[in-house]
Amino acid sequence: MSDPAAPPRYRIRIVFGPEEMIGPGKAELLERIANTGSIAAAGREMGMSYKRAWQLVETLNAMFREPLVRSSRGGARGGGAVVTEAGQAVLAEYRALETRAESAGAPHVRRLQAMMREGPEET
Amino acid sequence: MSDPAAPPRYRIRIVFGPEEMIGPGKAELLERIANTGSIAAAGREMGMSYKRAWQLVETLNAMFREPLVRSSRGGARGGGAVVTEAGQAVLAEYRALETRAESAGAPHVRRLQAMMREGPEET
Numbered sequence: 001m002s003d004p005a006a007p008p009r010y011r012i013r014i015v016f017g018p019e020e021m022i023g024p025g026k027a028e029l030l031e032r033i034a035n036t037g038s039i040a041a042a043g044r045e046m047g048m049s050y051k052r053a054w055q056l057v058e059t060l061n062a063m064f065r066e067p068l069v070r071s072s073r074g075g076a077r078g079g080g081a082v083v084t085e086a087g088q089a090v091l092a093e094y095r096a097l098e099t100r101a102e103s104a105g106a107p108h109v110r111r112l113q114a115m116m117r118e119g120p121e122e123t
Numbered sequence: 124m125s126d127p128a129a130p131p132r133y134r135i136r137i138v139f140g141p142e143e144m145i146g147p148g149k150a151e152l153l154e155r156i157a158n159t160g161s162i163a164a165a166g167r168e169m170g171m172s173y174k175r176a177w178q179l180v181e182t183l184n185a186m187f188r189e190p191l192v193r194s195s196r197g198g199a200r201g202g203g204a205v206v207t208e209a210g211q212a213v214l215a216e217y218r219a220l221e222t223r224a225e226s227a228g229a230p231h232v233r234r235l236q237a238m239m240r241e242g243p244e245e246t
Contacts, residue, residue, distance in 0.1 A: 006140070008137050008138060008139045009137075009138040010135060010136070010137055010138075010224075011135070011136040011137075011138060011146075012133060012134070012135050012136075012224070012228075013133070013134040013135075014131050014132075014133055014134075014228075014232060014235070015131060015132040015133075015134060016131045016235075016236065016239065017129070020239070022235070023134075062240075063239055063240065064238050064239055064240065065238060065239065065240050065241075066238075086238060089238065090235060090238060093231045093234050093235050094231070094235070096231050097228040097231035097232065097235075100227040100228055100231065101133075101135070101224035101225075101227050101228045102224075103227070104223040104224050104226070104227035104228075105135075105137075105220040105223055105224045105227075108216045108217070108219050108220035108223065109137060109220065111216050112137070112139075112145070112213060112216050112217070112220075113139065115187050115188060115189070115209060115212065115213060116139065116143070116186055116187055116188065117185075117186065117187065117188050118188075
């Protein structure tokens with residue numbers, strides 16, 4: 001079922017400690033919060049419960065010295081959230097890490113692909 | 124709770140297609156099969172059910188042109204499993220990819236760490 005035209009995707013998680021990790025899910029959540037201005041909306045776009053999205057934001061804020069997301073519940077516009085400068089810096093480092101890791105890994109991925117069955121499989 | 128002495132660990136999963144991915148779990152399973160000569164024992168060491176370990180092996184064997192693990196159920200020694208040359212090649216590529224990706228990502232990981240809270244946290 002693999003699309004030979006689609007390049008492989010990397011999912012890279014960095015585990016700093018038992019409760020401290022950053023990976024594709026948290027990075028995507030930060031990006032979507034930055035775009036929507038809302039933790040709830042960002043979570044919804046990812047098929048995540050409101051509670052889960054908040055928990056991830058709290059985990060991220062607890063991991064770093066400065067909060068990555070600042071939010072206000074309630075208010076005229078029903079509350080909102082912004083990704084702080086620290087949040088943008090963390091996101092940028094993670095995305096840069098992905099890019100560098102992917103290009104470093106490319107020769108190995110190509111050799112793995114060369115060993116794989118070709119074409120779509122009927123199932 | 125992070126141990127400042129412990130270097131961060133990477134968990135890298137390569138997604139080739141909807142059913143075709145390779146990551147730390149499958150790599151570790153291959154290694155443990157090579158060491159124990161048994162799919163069941165390898166799975167057990169990883170806290171995995173017998174069924175789950177077999178499913179992962181079947182998935183791996185279906186992904187690649189040549190089987191990565193050859194097994195015989197039953198027999199005098201109660202069956203056994205070997206990691207084939209193709210399996211060893213896949214494992215070596217994945218481990219090499221990890222090493223390259225980690226060293227490429229290191230400057231970014233250091234900058235992420237510099238933004239993190241320091242020292243163990245009481246919780």
